[in-house]
Amino acid sequence: MLLENLKTALEALFGNRLRSLLTLSGVVIGVFAVTTTISLGQIATAGITGELQAFGAQSLFVSRIFDDPTSEPFSDDDIDALSRLPIEILRQRSTNVWAVADEERVRLGLNGTTANAPQIDRTIDLDRGRFFDEGDAVRGAPVIVLSADAAEELYGGAATAVGRELVIETSGGNRSFYTVIGVKKRISGALGAFANDLSGDVPLESLYRDVPGLTRGRYDFMPITIALDRDASAIERQVRAILDRRRDPESYQIQSIEGALSLFNTITVILQALLGGIGGISLLVGGIGILNIMLVSVTERTREIGLRKALGAKPRTILQQFLIEAVVLTVIGGLAGVALSIASLWAVVAAVPFLDVFVLNPWVIALALGVSVATGVIFGVWPARRAAALSPIEALRYE
Amino acid sequence: MADAVATAPAPATVPSVAGPHGGDTVIAARGLRKTYVLGGGVEVHALRGLDLDVRRGEYAAIMGPSGSGKSTLLQILGCLDLPTSGSYVLAGDEVATLDEDALSTIRNQRIGFVFQAYNLLGRATALDNVALPLLYRGLPLRERRARALEALERVGLGDRTHHRPNELSGGQKQRVAIARALATEPDILLADEPTGNLDSRTGDEILGLFDDLHQEGRTILMVTHESDVAEHCERIIRIRDGVVEASEAVAQRRRPGHAEPAPTGA
Ligand SMILES: Nc1ncnc2c1ncn2[C@@H]1O[C@H](COP(=O)(O)OP(=O)(O)O)[C@@H](O)[C@H]1O
Numbered sequence: 290m291l292l293e294n295l296k297t298a299l300e301a302l303f304g305n306r307l308r309s310l311l312t313l314s315g316v317v318i319g320v321f322a323v324t325t326t327i328s329l330g331q332i333a334t335a336g337i338t339g340e341l342q343a344f345g346a347q348s349l350f351v352s353r354i355f356d357d358p359t360s361e362p363f364s365d366d367d368i369d370a371l372s373r374l375p376i377e378i379l380r381q382r383s384t385n386v387w388a389v390a391d392e393e394r395v396r397l398g399l400n401g402t403t404a405n406a407p408q409i410d411r412t413i414d415l416d417r418g419r420f421f422d423e424g425d426a427v428r429g430a431p432v433i434v435l436s437a438d439a440a441e442e443l444y445g446g447a448a449t450a451v452g453r454e455l456v457i458e459t460s461g462g463n464r465s466f467y468t469v470i471g472v473k474k475r476i477s478g479a480l481g482a483f484a485n486d487l488s489g490d491v492p493l494e495s496l497y498r499d500v501p502g503l504t505r506g507r508y509d510f511m512p513i514t515i516a517l518d519r520d521a522s523a524i525e526r527q528v529r530a531i532l533d534r535r536r537d538p539e540s541y542q543i544q545s546i547e548g549a550l551s552l553f554n555t556i557t558v559i560l561q562a563l564l565g566g567i568g569g570i571s572l573l574v575g576g577i578g579i580l581n582i583m584l585v586s587v588t589e590r591t592r593e594i595g596l597r598k599a600l601g602a603k604p605r606t607i608l609q610q611f612l613i614e615a616v617v618l619t620v621i622g623g624l625a626g627v628a629l630s631i632a633s634l635w636a637v638v639a640a641v642p643f644l645d646v647f648v649l650n651p652w653v654i655a656l657a658l659g660v661s662v663a664t665g666v667i668f669g670v671w672p673a674r675r676a677a678a679l680s681p682i683e684a685l686r687y688e
Numbered sequence: 689m690a691d692a693v694a695t696a697p698a699p700a701t702v703p704s705v706a707g708p709h710g711g712d713t714v715i716a717a718r719g720l721r722k723t724y725v726l727g728g729g730v731e732v733h734a735l736r737g738l739d740l741d742v743r744r745g746e747y748a749a750i751m752g753p754s755g756s757g758k759s760t761l762l763q764i765l766g767c768l769d770l771p772t773s774g775s776y777v778l779a780g781d782e783v784a785t786l787d788e789d790a791l792s793t794i795r796n797q798r799i800g801f802v803f804q805a806y807n808l809l810g811r812a813t814a815l816d817n818v819a820l821p822l823l824y825r826g827l828p829l830r831e832r833r834a835r836a837l838e839a840l841e842r843v844g845l846g847d848r849t850h851h852r853p854n855e856l857s858g859g860q861k862q863r864v865a866i867a868r869a870l871a872t873e874p875d876i877l878l879a880d881e882p883t884g885n886l887d888s889r890t891g892d893e894i895l896g897l898f899d900d901l902h903q904e905g906r907t908i909l910m911v912t913h914e915s916d917v918a919e920h921c922e923r924i925i926r927i928r929d930g931v932v933e934a935s936e937a938v939a940q941r942r943r944p945g946h947a948e949p950a951p952t953g954a
């Protein structure tokens with residue numbers, strides 16, 4: 290009988306394609322909207338979090354207070370004092386110069402740094418050529434590694450930049466000839482997408498030689514990398530303790546990516562709540578759609594219920610038929626909605642550069658499917674139950 | 689079965705009827721009332737304390753003016769609706785005491801009902817319409833098809849099995865409705881103006897069919913407003929204003945295919 294009823298239900302579904310399609314599209318839209326909005330929130334969160342972690346969750350950025358003239362730069366002694374911690378400190382000086390290529394003249398941030406910078410600063414990733422080595426660093430070789438944007442502006446692209454000559458001009462009028470030995474990749478994802486980073490990295494020695502007025506062993510920033518197995522906040526406290534003994538605690542600041550992360554986390558929680566809310570509303574709308582179609586369909590079919598009862602169908606058999614119809618419709622619609630949602634989410638992840646993690650929480654699917662199947666079943670079977678309780682004649686007369 | 693010939697009056701397929709009202713009474717109605725309450729609280733008294741006894745195997749016509757309660761009575765006798773008050777004992781069972789499932793079983797197995805308005809399932813073929821009550825009896829598909837086809841052939845629609853109701857004429861729809869009532873081989877057949885939409889030749893065929901069914905021992909109650917149709921029956925029950933006004937035996941029963949009444953009995 291169950292099998293027969295399944296057949297009857299399927300026949301009814303095929304027999305009334307328009308109504309079936311309407312119900313189906315209600316379910317598809319409801320499930321699609323919920324799954325997509327909620328998952329989008331999660332994908333965005335995962336994308337931003339992953340971005341920040343790639344940038345270096347295990348790093349600290351110590352800087353002097355630039356607005357405060359009494360805030361001294363850091364010294365080699367400061368770095369030595371910190372060196373007993375399980376950290377690596379990048380010695381880096383920065384200044385602004387003019388960079389002149391064949392046709393172009395560009396304002397460039399020039400960083401003097403050490404040969405191990407790519408190991409310490411995780412954002413350094415070479416696209417073309419190489420970073421300078423220990424030998425270049427010791428000799429103060431006139432070599433420069435350009436940012437992707439700088440290579441683009443000066444030479445029209447990374448491919449044509451390597452091996453070319455670049456003139457560095459200081460504000461004092463000094464001109465020095467450098468060779469471009471490498472081009473870095475653009476910082477990936479959300480953080481790099483919108484910034485125009487015009488900079489170049491040269492050995493510290495070369496910077497001191499070619500840019501007069503920079504005192505050796507004085508640093509405005511100390512980028513610090515913490516070994517991944519260490520507790521970053523404990524290290525931060527130790528750095529603070531050491532520096533506080535050496536200088537005024539108010540004369541410097543420490544920024545950690547963790548701090549930034551927690552801010553982003555707050556934002557993404559809000560984002561998720563928002564999208565979750567929209568998802569909830571779409572679920573409600575989808576549910577009302579299903580409810581409406583189910584109610585209409587049962588009203589339409591009260592006469593049919595009356596006829597079936599007149600021919601000897603037991604109320605239980607009729608309810609079974611409506612239950613099967615509702616379940617088949619909502620499950621097919623629900624699965625189609627989920628499939629559509631997965632396809633759209635894939636497309637979004639593929640199209641948006643900083644969304645690179647595809648997240649599909651099974652709970653979201655379960656919730657969307659559960660609610661649509663439940664509304665379909667409740668509002669398909671409950672009115673059918675009412676109709677099946679009428680006498681056949683009352684049901685047949687129903688307008 | 690397509691050309692069922694009158695044989696023994698009670699074949700083995702017809703269950704025997706027994707009850708407190710005597711071995712011979714299959715329908716016993718006492719003081720049946722049916723009051724419809726309209727929108728504004730207006731009450732329509734369709735039946736006003738109607739008494740009726742029908743013997744097993746009887747072939748009776750119900751006549752009466754329009755609005756006298758004929759359809760209402762037939763629906764109550766068919767267990768399609770419940771009386772507002774009064775007693776209806778069907779084959780020994782007081783219908784008011786039966787639950788939904790028992791009523792479903794009665795509608796499915798004991799009673800064949802031909803609606804005045806056919807009430808066919810619009811999206812199903814003639815064959816599927818006729819097979820529908822057999823589905824609720826739990827018969828396998830093959831047997832349902834075979835029996836439905838047989839019933840359609842019996843009403844002369846063996847060549848219209850795959851037509852949908854909207855592809856059939858009024859008379860053909862009526863015959864599908866009759867075939868559906870016959871398909872379950874019920875021991876009681878209730879028909880509300882079954883020849884109302886048929887031309888006289890098809891009407892005659894249907895009356896011939898009813899006659900065969902009567903010969904098989906089935907109980908038949910037929911509402912009609914045509915006295916020459918009613919004269920095919922053994923008895924005419926006249927209804928007026930919701931009560932039985934008169935009940936008279938037909939002295940000279942008409943026979944299907946004969947223009948003139950034929951002499952009754954052996
Ligand atoms: N569902 C209903 N609601 C209200 N009144 C009804 C209903 N069915 C029948 N009636 C009324 O009951 C009376 C008897 O109707 P019915 O049994 O159909 O008469 P008949 O079949 O003899 O023409 C009529 O006055 C009719 O209008």
Ligand SMILES: [Mg+2]
Pocket residue numbers: 758759760804880
């Ligand atoms: Mg009537």
